[in-house]
Every structure is written in C-alpha cells, then in structure tokens.
Amino acid sequence: GENVEQHPSTLSVQEGDSAVIKCTYSDSASNYFPWYKQELGKRPQLIIDIRSNVGEKKDQRIAVTLNKTAKHFSLHITETQPEDSAVYFCAATLSGSARQLTFGSGTQLTVLP
Amino acid sequence: ETGVTQTPRHLVMGMTNKKSLKCEQHLGHNAMYWYKQSAKKPLELMFVYSLEERVENNSVPSRFSPECPNSSHLFLHLHTLQPEDSALYLCASSQGAAVQETQYFGPGTRLLVL
Numbered sequence: 133g134e135n136v137e138q139h140p141s142t143l144s145v146q147e148g149d150s151a152v153i154k155c156t157y158s159d160s161a162s163n164y165f166p167w168y169k170q171e172l173g174k175r176p177q178l179i180i181d182i183r184s185n186v187g188e189k190k191d192q193r194i195a196v197t198l199n200k201t202a203k204h205f206s207l208h209i210t211e212t213q214p215e216d217s218a219v220y221f222c223a224a225t226l227s228g229s230a231r232q233l234t235f236g237s238g239t240q241l242t243v244l245p
Numbered sequence: 246e247t248g249v250t251q252t253p254r255h256l257v258m259g260m261t262n263k264k265s266l267k268c269e270q271h272l273g274h275n276a277m278y279w280y281k282q283s284a285k286k287p288l289e290l291m292f293v294y295s296l297e298e299r300v301e302n303n304s305v306p307s308r309f310s311p312e313c314p315n316s317s318h319l320f321l322h323l324h325t326l327q328p329e330d331s332a333l334y335l336c337a338s339s340q341g342a343a344v345q346e347t348q349y350f351g352p353g354t355r356l357l358v359l
Binding site for chain 2 (some may be wrong): 136141153164166167174175176177178181183221223225233234235236237
C-alpha cells in the first residue's frame with residue numbers, strides 16, 4: 133500500500149553540526165509534504181512544508197528539499213542547538229484521499245551540547 | 246498554547262468501561278481530526294470532520310465512536326477497548342479540510358487500557 137518511510141529512526145549530532153532526515157514515499161501523485169516537530173511530552177507542531185511545484189524551501193536554519201523523480205524529500209537543520217532535540221515526523225498526501233496525510237514513523241533527534 | 250485543548254490528559258480504563266475523550270478548538274477552524282499515536286509507529290489518522298460532517302473514517306474499529314456536535318468540539322467515545330488500544334490520542338484542527346491546511350494539534354490524551 134501507499135506509505136512513507138522515514139530514516140534514520142534516531143540521530144545524534146553535536147551542537148552546531150547539521151542534521152538531515154530523509155523520507156521516501158510511494159505515491160507519485162503525492163503533492164504536499166509537511167514536517168512536524170514533537171518535543172518530549174508536547175504536541176506535534178508544523179515547522180515547514182513544501183508543495184510539489186517547488187524543489188526547495190528554507191526558513192532560517194531549516195530547509196526541506198523535494199525530489200519528485202526519486203520520490204523522496206529531506207529535512208535539513210543547520211547549526212543545530214539543544215532545543216532542536218525532538219522527534220521529527222514527515223508526512224505526505226495520499227492520492228486516494230484529498231484530506232489525508234500519511235506520516236512517517238518519526239526520527240528522534242538528539243543534539244549533544 | 247490554548248488553541249486546541251483536550252481532556253482528560255491521562256486516562257486509565259478497564260476493558261469493560263465506557264469513557265469519552267473531549268477536544269475543543271478556539272481557532273475558528275472548520276475541520277477537526279482524531280489521530281492515534283503509538284510508540285515507534287507513525288501517527289494514524291482515525292477520523293476527519295469538516296463542518297460537523299464526518300468525511301473520513303479509516304477503518305477504525307466500532308469500539309471507537311466519534312461525535313462532532315459543532316465545529317468547535319469533537320468527542321471520541323470509547324467502549325470495550327483492548328489493551329492494544331493504549332496510546333496517545335491526538336486531536337487536531339485546521340481552517341478547512343483540505344490536506345494542505347496546517348493542522349494544529351492538541352496536547353493529547355494518554356490512554357492506558359488494562
């Protein structure tokens with residue numbers, strides 16, 4: 133079935149280094165790809181999203197890239213800080229439903245001081 | 246953060262109990278969602294309501310029964326649950342029901358079924 137694969141499941145980086153999380157999807161008709169951040173004990177919050185007519189989007193230290201041909205998209209965090217430590221979820225639309233997001237299984241990012 | 250609130254925050258129930266989860270949004274949104282979040286698994290969409298009408302039902306067992314009396318309130322009625330239903334149940338809302346609308350999540354209800 134249609135799904136979203138997310139890697140790695142855990143990622144540790146030194147403060148100041150970059151972190152990259154990658155997701156692949158199976159539905160070539162997917163056209164919307166949000167990323168959510170969930171800090172420990174808190175609710176998921178949208179941090180950035182990208183639509184299929186765009187290849188890259190940046191917001192300060194966060195960027196998302198999309199490769200529609202290869203059906204993958206990635207979250208890039210530069211100059212990581214301890215407060216970036218959280219679980220990050222990617223998601224993609226399903227062609228079978230205009231109202232549904234399919235989520236990846238999450239990446240636990242730990243930024244070591 | 247008070248845009249989307251959920252009560253109770255924690256719930257322990259036996260398999261024969263009946264309980265309800267409540268979600269309220271103060272954002273003037275027209276769409277509301279229930280998600281299930283289990284450890285090490287992706288967020289699973291359960292139900293979507295748009296303007297108080299259910300528009301998605303992802304093959305959720307009938308022991309979960311949603312109710313949306315108005316665009317600000319969403320309930321999830323629970324009865325005869327199983328231990329595998331233990332999870333974090335998240336409510337979300339968005340301006341409309343189009344998937345590209347930003348979804349705002351509540352803090353969740355941590356449910357334990359004994």
